[in-house]
Amino acid sequence: MKLSTLLFQFFQNGLVLLLAPLLLGWVNQCRAWLQNRSGAGLLQPYRMLFKLFHKDAVLADNASVLFRSTPYILFSCMWLAASLVPMVATDLPLSAAVDVIALVGILALARVFIALAAMDIGTAFGSLGARREMLVSFLAEPALLMVFFTAASISASTSLVTIVETIAHRGFFIYPSLAFAGIAFLMVLLAENARIPVDNPSTHLELTMIHEAMILEYSARHLALIEWASSLKLLVYMSIGFALFLPFGITEAGNWAALPLSLAALFAKLAVAGFGLALLETLSAKQRVFRVPEYLGTAFLLAVLAILIHYLLGA
Amino acid sequence: MTDFLNSLLLIDIAGAATLAWLAIGMLGLFAPRRMIASTLFPAGALVALLLAASCLWGLNSTPQIAVLPLGLPDLPFHLRLDVLSTFFLFLLGAAATGISLYSAGYFRAMGEQSGSKLNLLCLQYHVFLASMAWVLLADDAYFFMVAWETMALSSYFLVTTDHEIPEIRRAGFLYLLIAHVGAIGILLSFGVMQGGHGDYTFATMRAGHLDPLWANAAFLLALFGFGAKAGLLPMHAWLPEAHPAAPSPVSALMSGIMLKTAIYGILRVTFDLLDDRLWWWGALMLVLGLLTALFGVLFAAVQSDIKRLLAYSSIENIGIIVSGIGLSVLLNAYGENAVAALALTATLYHTLNHAFFKGLLFMGTGSVLHATTERNMAKLGGLIHHMPWVAMTALVGTLAIAGLPPFNGFVSEWLMLQAYLLAPTLPEPYLNMMLPLGAAALALAAALAAYAMVKFYGIVFLGRPRRQNQEQTQIHDAGIWERLGLVWMAAGCVLLGLFPVNVILQLDHVTQLLVGNDLGNSAARTGWLWLTPVAPERASYSPLLLFMMMLGGIALTFLIVRKFYHGRLRMGAAWDCGYPLQTPRMQDSADGFGQPIKQIFEQFFGLSREVPSPFDPHPHYQSEVTDPLWKIFYRPIARSAEFISRSVGMLQQGRISMYLLYSFVTLIALLALVI
Numbered sequence: 001m002k003l004s005t006l007l008f009q010f011f012q013n014g015l016v017l018l019l020a021p022l023l024l025g026w027v028n029q030c031r032a033w034l035q036n037r038s039g040a041g042l043l044q045p046y047r048m049l050f051k052l053f054h055k056d057a058v059l060a061d062n063a064s065v066l067f068r069s070t071p072y073i074l075f076s077c078m079w080l081a082a083s084l085v086p087m088v089a090t091d092l093p094l095s096a097a098v099d100v101i102a103l104v105g106i107l108a109l110a111r112v113f114i115a116l117a118a119m120d121i122g123t124a125f126g127s128l129g130a131r132r133e134m135l136v137s138f139l140a141e142p143a144l145l146m147v148f149f150t151a152a153s154i155s156a157s158t159s160l161v162t163i164v165e166t167i168a169h170r171g172f173f174i175y176p177s178l179a180f181a182g183i184a185f186l187m188v189l190l191a192e193n194a195r196i197p198v199d200n201p202s203t204h205l206e207l208t209m210i211h212e213a214m215i216l217e218y219s220a221r222h223l224a225l226i227e228w229a230s231s232l233k234l235l236v237y238m239s240i241g242f243a244l245f246l247p248f249g250i251t252e253a254g255n256w257a258a259l260p261l262s263l264a265a266l267f268a269k270l271a272v273a274g275f276g277l278a279l280l281e282t283l284s285a286k287q288r289v290f291r292v293p294e295y296l297g298t299a300f301l302l303a304v305l306a307i308l309i310h311y312l313l314g315a
Numbered sequence: 316m317t318d319f320l321n322s323l324l325l326i327d328i329a330g331a332a333t334l335a336w337l338a339i340g341m342l343g344l345f346a347p348r349r350m351i352a353s354t355l356f357p358a359g360a361l362v363a364l365l366l367a368a369s370c371l372w373g374l375n376s377t378p379q380i381a382v383l384p385l386g387l388p389d390l391p392f393h394l395r396l397d398v399l400s401t402f403f404l405f406l407l408g409a410a411a412t413g414i415s416l417y418s419a420g421y422f423r424a425m426g427e428q429s430g431s432k433l434n435l436l437c438l439q440y441h442v443f444l445a446s447m448a449w450v451l452l453a454d455d456a457y458f459f460m461v462a463w464e465t466m467a468l469s470s471y472f473l474v475t476t477d478h479e480i481p482e483i484r485r486a487g488f489l490y491l492l493i494a495h496v497g498a499i500g501i502l503l504s505f506g507v508m509q510g511g512h513g514d515y516t517f518a519t520m521r522a523g524h525l526d527p528l529w530a531n532a533a534f535l536l537a538l539f540g541f542g543a544k545a546g547l548l549p550m551h552a553w554l555p556e557a558h559p560a561a562p563s564p565v566s567a568l569m570s571g572i573m574l575k576t577a578i579y580g581i582l583r584v585t586f587d588l589l590d591d592r593l594w595w596w597g598a599l600m601l602v603l604g605l606l607t608a609l610f611g612v613l614f615a616a617v618q619s620d621i622k623r624l625l626a627y628s629s630i631e632n633i634g635i636i637v638s639g640i641g642l643s644v645l646l647n648a649y650g651e652n653a654v655a656a657l658a659l660t661a662t663l664y665h666t667l668n669h670a671f672f673k674g675l676l677f678m679g680t681g682s683v684l685h686a687t688t689e690r691n692m693a694k695l696g697g698l699i700h701h702m703p704w705v706a707m708t709a710l711v712g713t714l715a716i717a718g719l720p721p722f723n724g725f726v727s728e729w730l731m732l733q734a735y736l737l738a739p740t741l742p743e744p745y746l747n748m749m750l751p752l753g754a755a756a757l758a759l760a761a762a763l764a765a766y767a768m769v770k771f772y773g774i775v776f777l778g779r780p781r782r783q784n785q786e787q788t789q790i791h792d793a794g795i796w797e798r799l800g801l802v803w804m805a806a807g808c809v810l811l812g813l814f815p816v817n818v819i820l821q822l823d824h825v826t827q828l829l830v831g832n833d834l835g836n837s838a839a840r841t842g843w844l845w846l847t848p849v850a851p852e853r854a855s856y857s858p859l860l861l862f863m864m865m866l867g868g869i870a871l872t873f874l875i876v877r878k879f880y881h882g883r884l885r886m887g888a889a890w891d892c893g894y895p896l897q898t899p900r901m902q903d904s905a906d907g908f909g910q911p912i913k914q915i916f917e918q919f920f921g922l923s924r925e926v927p928s929p930f931d932p933h934p935h936y937q938s939e940v941t942d943p944l945w946k947i948f949y950r951p952i953a954r955s956a957e958f959i960s961r962s963v964g965m966l967q968q969g970r971i972s973m974y975l976l977y978s979f980v981t982l983i984a985l986l987a988l989v990i
Contacts, residue, residue, distance in 0.1 A: 060887065
């Protein structure tokens with residue numbers, strides 16, 4: 001492990017922390033433009049984090065150790081996940097320790113902790129949010145795992161680095177299995193990041209919430225860490241999407257000369273994807289919670305179909 | 316003295332351990348009741364610890380044989396200790412250590428009551444442990460069946476400890492019935508495997524070669540017999556009844572260790588006693604195992620009794636283990652021994668993991684039961700504040716069983732998924748399709764297990780207490796012995812999760828014996844820190860690094876936030892979106908948390924519902940989830956058995972003239988045959 005690869009890793013660690021709220025701001029700003037509003041500006045999430053960190057935290061009387069430590073655990077999991085997905089460079093030192101299955105495991109760990117913390121205070125909305133979150137995850141997590149399986153079968157490896165390198169070097173060849181997997185991945189991305197049509201991230205109606213209902217009891221720095229972690233999660237999912245389906249422009253770690261080009265490629269991809277997400281949210285409506293299992297079942301089925309097609313066609 | 320120690324074989328140590336347990340059991344029969352819990356159970360734990368330690372030290376030795384001058388005149392008891400037996404003995408010893416330590420605290424209250432059955436319970440408990448060790452050591456069919464029956468009977472008596480309650484009697488009867496039906500299957504399987512030579516030792520069975528028809532018969536009978544004990548579909552009906560009926564340490568023993576003796580039986584018959592494996596055996600076990608897993612976890616997600624939930628979760632894990640064995644057999648039948656070794660390693664790892672985290676969870680529910688006398692989740696809640704030790708160790712167990720990094724459940728799940736992924740193309744195209752479908756089913760079962768376990772932990776330990784008049788001050792945390800047992804199991808979960816390469820290097824001896832291949836060279840090539848089953852570029856996972864980075868991230872975040880901002884905190888009432896009236900009844904009950912699963916999978920549950928009408932003066936709502944296999948499978952079998960016995964019973968006319976007629980007709984028929 002050379003020093004420059006280590007420095008690349010630290011660079012990515014810092015980059016994701018700074019980039020995640022900006023991505024969220026961009027998506028919100030695009031939504032505002034599409035809805036003919038003037039919007040709050042690209043830097044609004046930063047202002048929100050700044051405001052929240054300064055406040056005093058108010059905890060419920062019966063909050064336990066689990067409740068108080070979950071924001072830190074959640075933030076650490078998401079930061080770790082964002083640090084090892086190849087965004088600007090492959091062959092990061094951290095990627096050797098965690099492969100795609102372990103990445104899904106880290107996301108699952110974060111989800112279980114926030115669901116348990118939601119049940120901790122003992123309010124109706126907390127357990128409602130936890131129940132709905134586990135409902136979404138019990139189909140979304142296998143779908144994500146099957147999407148990764150398809151990519152792993154194509155590149156004969158579960159290491160993200162190898163997957164990116166294999167798919168990037170095959171040129172513009174379209175894999176039929178990856179096409180199905182891409183649609184499934186998009187559906188899972190919308191579900192896991194609490195986007196329309198599964199969950200409205202800006203709703204104030206508690207009975208329609210999934211993700212927001214779990215964090216109703218948090219305030220101040222805890223809420224700031226959780227919001228930051230949510231934006232990191234969106235960045236992680238988008239980067240996974242780029243790594244699996246659009247891995248062009250990702251350089252090798254240690255190659256400082258190619259860094260500006262890969263950064264520019266990343267920003268371009270994120271800008272287009274963010275706008276696409278905002279467009280998708282504006283054009284769809286939120287589904288009833290009862291319909292969410294059908295939606296996710298479709299995603300799971302498409303993902304399983306993807307890997308079956310890979311076994312059938314070999315591509 | 317050192318000569319004696321050097322010449323001490325592992326089989327002698329194992330035999331001595333079983334005799335020590337028997338002695339402790341006999342002592343328990345005569346000892347004063349007050350002393351049993353604090354002296355005899357820790358002694359049993361010490362014996363288990365010594366057994367586990369010596370098995371770990373002697374895991375790579377050559378097979379050792381002993382012949383005891385007991386048994387039938389021409390069939391003395393044969394004992395044999397090879398790597399497979401040593402591994403399962405290690406599992407037995409390690410899990411029994413924690414459970415016996417826990418029992419020392421759990422049964423103390425029982426020892427102080429007058430008229431309690433602690434003497435008998437101590438005897439039955441230690442006979443149970445000894446008989447399980449005998450099953451693992453047996454090398455001929457007779458000793459195996461003697462040990463198997465002793466195990467079944469001693470566990471039956473343990474299950475029916477509180478036999479004054481009718482449900483417990485019924486559960487015990489069902490358990491005994493299915494255990495004996497399974498034992499008949501195992502006995503018939505041994506009968507087929509001895510191949511007509513009349514020699515029932517395993518050595519003869521190993522050397523013999525069976526025709527394909529008889530090999531299939533032997534395998535199917537063994538799968539039926541051992542599957543009945545393991546809780547495989549459709550012979551699982553006893554599991555959700557017997558585990559809640561038994562005392563909690565006994566449930567932990569049964570779920571953690573006894574089910575694994577059945578897995579040992581399947582492995583022994585399939586890989587060791589039968590000389591060749593057919594592909595369709597593997598496919599059958601794969602499909603049956605995955606169906607069992609999905610069935611178990613779906614039912615676990617809708618239970619409201621804490622012990623029934625864990626029992627159904629055991630069914631799920633047994634299904635995963637059997638499907639792993641099936642995958643291994645399938646690959647082995649096609650000669651792909653490298654990936655078969657990976658699948659077998661994953662299966663054995665999962666077997667070891669399950670003993671630890673299921674034992675831990677059953678022990679945790681035992682403490683909850685002791686403190687609150689409630690098994691129904693609808694009356695529990697908020698226990699993390701009064702029982703911190705139990706809650707923290709149960710959290711480790713919950714995260715482990717849900718398959719989350721960096722604990723042990725994730726390692727075996729990771730290895731199993733890698734086995735599916737690395738499986739090469741099989742000649743049969745339909746078989747090839749089964750592999751990704753199997754991986755999808757495994758992923759689905761794992762995600763549903765996370766659902767069920769979040770429900771279990773969240774409703775029992777978190778939130779507010781659901782029973783209004785519960786005396787909160789009376790709820791006490793676990794005692795010192797119970798804490799010791801819980802921490803032992805939790806430490807096992809953590810260590811098995813953080814150091815997988817060391818565990819795999821030990822498991823390699825077993826897979827080398829069974830499929831003739833192991834992961835050792837590739838797994839340890841990159842050092843003890845990284846788990847790379849095939850090659851670092853193909854798959855690599857380092858739980859210790861992951862854990863360190865997460866801890867580092869948490870510490871860094873905490874320190875930076877404290878340094879740049881502040882850590883000021885105020886306690887207040889819960890926000891709950893400003894709703895003024897909050898009662899604990901507004902939280903999810905166990906039934907409520909499982910309602911989405913009940914609704915989505917309604918076809919697969921036997922659901923009965925009573926809904927109130929608008930004109931009911933006292934409206935009530937009741938919904939019950941029953942096992943549909945009772946209606947589809949068990950009741951028809953019971954009815955046909957009754958029908959057959961009634962039909963045969965028509966022979967009993969009760970008049971002596973009819974019986975004389977029967978004797979006359981039989982005599983004429985025999986004369987006709989002879990002449």
